[in-house]
Amino acid sequence: MKKTLLSCLTAAALLAAAATQAESPAALDLPQIGEPADNALSPSEEKALGGRVVAQLYGANYMLEDPELKDYISTLGWRLASASQTKPPNLTFFMIRDPRINAFALPGGYIGVNAGLMLAASNESEVAGVLGHELAHVTQRHIARTQEDTQAATVATWLAVIAAIIAGSADPDVVVGALSVGQAMNYQRQVNYTRAHELEADRIGIQTMARAGFDPAGMSGFFSKLEQQTRLYGSGLPEILRTHPLTTNRIAEARSRAAEMPRVSLKESIEFGLMQARARVLSAERPSEAMDHYSNELAAGHDTPTNRYGLALALSVQGQADSAAGVLAPLLEKYPRHVTLNLLQARILALQQKNDAALAVLSRTTQLYPRYAPALLEYADTLMAAGKPAEARQLLITREQTLGTQLETYNLLAQAARELDNLPEASYQTGVYLFLRGDAGNAIAQLDAGLRLPDLTPQERARLAAKRQEVRDTLPENWRPPREQRDRM
Template identity: 55%
Template sequence: MPRATRRTLVASFCLVSLFAVPPAGHPINEDIELPQLGEPADAVMSPREEYQIGARVTAQIHAAGYALEDPQLTDYISRLGWHIASHGSRVPDHLQFFMVRDPRINAFALPGGFMGFNAGLIMAAESENELAAVVAHELAHVTQRHIARTIQGTRAADIATWAAVLAAIIAGSASPDVVLGALSLGQAASLQRQVSFTRTHELEADRIGIGTMIAAGYDPQGMVSFFRRLEQQSRLYGSQIPDILRTHPVNTTRIAEARQRADGHTGRADEIRPLTFRIMRARARVLTVERPSQALDYFKQRIESGIDHPAEWYGAALSHHALGQFQASDEILDRLLKDTPDQLHFLLLKAENARGRRAPEEALATLDQALEQQPRYAPLRFAYAETLMDAGRPEQARQFILDGFEHVRPFTETHRILARAARASGDRAELAYQSATYAWRRGDAETAMEKLDAGLRHSDLSEDERARLRSFRKEVRETLPKYWRPDYEDEPNALRRHG
């Protein structure tokens, strides 16, 4: 199958993710076949090709500013995702979880193990059990290789149509007219065929997801309650149904099927991390509103209505911080820390307030207190390194990250911070390497190549530095299509000029 056709199918998978449902009365096959090694899907798309497609789409999402690159939210969804994945029947070789800066409810799994979760999903969930249900569902799409299986069963796909749909998804358009306009090119029928094929995958993902979340210690009723609430919202809004429910309906049939599966299992009724979940839900709201004052009004109203919960106060404190009102934020945090003096998210925000006041030594003292409790927490280590650089100590910041590298290794943020430290220290070889690694880890191999080539242009590199950059360049180049060439590679003496 042509490479371009494979890329267009990514859009279909995003579009029919969590909320696609079978038609009413659609029979359930409890003996759904699982993919086996050597099945026809492998001949259509190899795992390496799946990874390349997922990486390219993820790079576009980041380039469009659509990703919500917040270390605390990323760590939260990653920990949740890996915990659930570790209890599945198979653990993918590669998984990368990221947040999407979108207040609407959605989640999607790209080929190659790249999984995106809208901030609106966390805000809509009422418990971590509900969020775990979505993660487990999307994870099943990855483990069952639904993209490759969809391609295997696809007879036709219109490149222009799917490209337009993918562009609309990446741009996060809030207007369904953008997508509907793209589909008015006479290809609505082929779109419907694509959606119909993947409905079996949605049922499969529900079934496998429930089993996985039970094994991970979550209550499977979380999937039932989340579906039920979405269905109630769709009936409540009537003709004014939100865009996400218009394109991703949830009906009573799917709710009944999820309930039937969940009722057959015994899951824990209590939540695993109730406070952390609610803090992250509040954080997602503050980081996605158009104006921080909107979030502040929201939390004030909830507190005044009697929802006197630490997470609501945290949301108010974070809103004050976003407004630059650091003293007001600290006043709330001081009250919270009297009851829970070691709560990491409260201490991190207090340190951020000190940084906002340009008091790095005060911030470091607060972070030292937090490090005594949780030295392995990656967002805490990132904040400490950033604060050291605020204090004019980039070499110390770099060493701090490297000393705890095993704790921050999975995060792209690690390489952004190392690149910042290298820039501040004037280390051009290290800057090129870390900047390239940051781009590559975000799926952007082309930018990684540009960073490496820029580094190789410097004539004062040592042989070891040049060899390191060359070796990495070769590795990155192998992930790009053979036909890809940067402009300068077509020029004479290009290899000599660029190392």
């Protein structure tokens, strides 16, 4: 799947953009070189552009949809954003199921981090250094500024460029080809401009890191690690270096800027290590790979929270609940109130068919951490598995403000509604879930299915129709459902 993602993303991007161009030419009538960034690519166009790429990532099953990892990356990102001197747009952080070292910023405030980057980092400040760099790309609007500095790029071009970058193509000709779709571009000028952006993102990112309380040396430390890996593997560059060119001068500048900042003495918590282990287990091609890795680490005498949690999680994913419980027990004894450890304990208890014990752990955990969305989602999911959909639904709707726009909320609400035989509600929540994932077409199909249900109340019909109109307004005017398109052929 990963080998074919580039072609799938690029082809889908170009087809979608070509269709948009045919349907609404005015939408692609972008200004020429030299106009302000807002005119070259407006904030609303940036948001739409990034959203379309994110939808492709969901569609390709490339997202690592884990609430705990998403919350961790988002918390780091927003901590940096709160320290930024330039107010960012509404940001969305997510993790990609890819072992390669990479991170990227999409138009519209979307920031993605590969699982491989978490595995390569030695501490939280190194991850924060990469996030701070990507956040600077967003706040400085480098994509819009790049378009302003090149030749009238269309939305089709930028969708193709971003798709190529995300896929981390090892073939630079693919990226060059994407850049030149529908127009002649000077690639060298593009690369030089990107290097200027990289230096600016480094400078601003380090300043933001320091203000947010991270060790500013984290960025240069991660750069040095990448340089060492490049030397070890020769032409096998880490993916992040294909889109973020690294030079000796850039490393030296980052190190020098960090030295100018006040020294930061950080006491590392176990949180980074637990999330690193989670990324390894959940992104592994085979769960047994992670299980072998952590078994070997513990056997070698490296009995750290990271290794013990990683093995317990890998065993639970493999369905070996009793072994997982035994491995996790010493950690729970040492850190009895840690939310991540309690959530894994509850998952293991549920696997052991000890539903009442699992629900008791989750009830206690959500009382200790009432605003931690992953705990609420795990509680609702376990209630569903225990045959208590009404309680799961009540939990989700009463904690709506805390859960915000967590996608899994709508998926769980849809499941609960189906279990309760409330089909209008199930259609509505499934439609919302698909729409937020960028799948507007199938969202409309779900809402239409709900509107065709017999015996709808006026309130149910109005609610479904209003959501359908909201979704429909995001699609081109001449869009037709797939079934209608087939009928017209």
